[in-house]
Amino acid sequence: MxxxxxxxxxxxxxxxxxxxxxxxxxxxxxxxxxxxxxxxxxxxxxxxxxxxxxxxxxxxxxxxxxxxxxxxxxxxxxxxxxxxxGTASNQDNQDGALEITVSGEKYRCLRFSKAKK
Known part of the structure; x- marks a missing residue:
């Protein structure tokens, strides 16, 4: 056993x-x-x-x-x-130019024309 x-x-x-x-x-x-x-x-x-x-x-x-x-x-x-x-001023110059002052610099524009549409 x-x-x-x-x-x-x-x-x-x-x-x-x-x-x-x-x-x-x-x-x-x-x-x-x-x-x-x-x-x-x-x-x-x-x-x-x-x-x-x-x-x-x-x-x-x-x-x-x-x-x-x-x-x-x-x-x-x-x-x-x-x-x-810039500032624009119409100066009564002899030539009728528009003077524009931008940032202290002067620009003169002698002729203008109307914008075309």
């Missing part, structure tokens, strides 16, 4: 060891799958982050271009305003 008990116990230990080995193998496989999944997700996130940063950089460059264009337009507007805001 003792031989039978020993055989049953040995078989139980062997089955238990096999089940334990299978469980360990399963856990190792699951760990590898999880690591692979994590690496893939990290790669996807890094790609999205790089794309987002590239888009942000492109938008910042566009904003800088627009700001430069607006600055130029503002400077041109200020120049136009200074020309338009």
């Amino acid at each position: 003792s031989v039978r008990i020993k055989a049953v116990v040995d078989r139980f230990v062997k089955e238990l060891q096999e089940a334990l080995d299978a469980d360990i193998q399963d856990r190792v496989m699951k760990e590898r799958e999880m690591q692979s999944y994590i690496q893939e997700r990290e790669r996807e996130v890094a790609e999205r982050e790089a794309a987002w940063k590239a888009e942000l950089s492109r938008r910042e460059a566009e904003i800088a271009r627009q700001e430069a264009r607006l600055k130029m337009e503002k400077e041109n507007l200020e120049k136009e305003k200074s020309v338009l805001m």
Whole structure:
């Protein structure tokens, strides 16, 4: 009877060891799958982050271009305003010329013509 008990116990230990080995193998496989999944997700996130940063950089460059264009337009507007805001005075000169002073500089206009419509 003792031989039978020993055989049953040995078989139980062997089955238990096999089940334990299978469980360990399963856990190792699951760990590898999880690591692979994590690496893939990290790669996807890094790609999205790089794309987002590239888009942000492109938008910042566009904003800088627009700001430069607006600055130029503002400077041109200020120049136009200074020309338009110049003072004109009709001097009763001998030649009948109109004198216009713009930004401290005098201009003389001898002939006038009506604008065509």
